[in-house]
Amino acid sequence: MTQTRFHFTTGKIEAERIFAALEMAFEEEGLPIAVLEVDEDADIHEVSLYTEDDVDAVETRMKGVLADLSIQKSIEREALPDIDWVARSLDGLKPVRAGRFFVHGAHDRRKRHSGELAIEIEAGLAFGTGHHGTTAGCLEMLDRVVRRERPRNALDLGTGSAVLAIAVAKMAHIPVLATDIDPVAVRVAAANARLNHVKALIETVTAPGFHHPIFGARAPFDLIVANILARPLMRLAPEMARHITLGGSIVLSGILDRQRDAVVAAYVGQNFRHVRTLHREGWVTIYLKR
Template identity: 40%
Template sequence: MAESWKLVLPCTRDEAERIEVEGEALAALEPPPVLMTSERVEDDPDSWQLEAFFDAKPDRRTVAAIRALVPSAADTDADPERIEEQDWVTLSQQGLEPVHAGRFYVHTSTNRGEVPAGAVPFLIEAGLAFGTGQHDTTTGCLLTLDALKRGGANFRNIIDVGTGTGLLAFAAMHLWALARATASDIDPRAIDVVRENAAANGVPLGSGPGRLALAAAAGLDHKLLIDRAPYDLIVANILAGPLIELAPMLATALSPGGTLVLAGLLEKQREQVERAYRRHGLRVASRIAGEWPALRLVKRIRYGAGRTTRPGPRGTGATPDFGSW
């Protein structure tokens, strides 16, 4: 029987919420560990812990990669311990509660529970990629998309940038079933996860209306993503730094009057993110407040020669800066 090992490190709530399951720190670990975070002391943001489970005893390099996820544990002893053999992926999901956000109900295979009447369920397994619905940023995006639909918004060309599990793309496709939809992520493994989740949730893949096209790309740096622009709805649930860096690219890819939904930033980073997008012609239309806010921005409509257009089937059009993605 294969061995099972566990590494436990103290951390803060902020560090726990910043852990990226598919981030660079874990990308080289094969097989990847199963990570679980939890409170050690209720309602104390400085008393959390990170548990990492392994199929074999982790070497020093692996321990260092896990320790790097929680800088506050730098001076803590990191001694892996051998434990009883278990299915840690399944175990990690048993502690997760389903998320009911707007009309959407997100669950794993082990916590389906009773789907509320009228809710749209999505099966998204935990631990595969960021964006399970458990995190406030994902929930904020689901609530924002739901509010847009309830307010009568209609979109025809949608992209989910940094898609993770594909959940937000799936939700947008449910709300605007005739739209062309695209999902991208910088990590090719996340795209594999999206394919699996699409199959599990009956989401059709492809390039036409009502189907989801996929691309692995940094930002929008991919021919498919450029060719499908401009988008009238862009969703980007990533981190504040990349959001600021991507501001020129996302603003250019958004059609005049189009909507941009941003999340992944902390409240203390909000003004800096908003300022980056105001510089590129967007205004904040609404926000969901909280420690992890979700922002809804709208691109101002410009008239005259300065506006950005795309080539049509019978014309060339002007496309300033599109080639710089």
């Protein structure tokens, strides 16, 4: 079914007010709502709401919420096309090996080696098929961390295709919360969890940052993996500290080599201890402990 995205831009403070009001207004329907930073220096944030049904009625209700806040905004409407991202994204992609993990498409199932943990990913719309240096670096680091730490409750923040959540679930056989700001990515993540027979272990939720009640219900975590970008990871350091157990581990990526020291400093400032940095294709994956 075609999905419609309503969106507009505003400043951070106003975006947070609108997000809270929309979340309350559409709580019963559970419609995905997101706030995305477009330009930090110019204070431009984009508010989005997604729906598949009653498009005109939803837009009218959104306008009513804004009116109640005495905010005047022109709401733009975007129809998101139904595309076979599987065929488009993985056609011709080679499988990836990182640590004990073997990430592949359906066409490469037979190439799995004995002893490898296979992860089949058929999603191109959501970031993370294992072919990017950050995803492969996270997989390699998780192979070491999960074996050493034996976590019992994990979070994959910014899950994308859920390849990292699937890796943790397959290796540790523990519950994993997989969240993303993008509802399309969350649907893809859930489909990939089913495809890899770990749906019972992985809960997928649309949630920007830590602003969702699911985190209060599921925290504290003793393993958090976040393959996002350096700047948002630095801003999230205090929230990471609040949601991790004492002695818990975090694995961070989406970080360029030159950004590594700044990210480590942000987490050391929250009483994390740097354990290891893995370099791959100009990107780094950082392992820290609380």
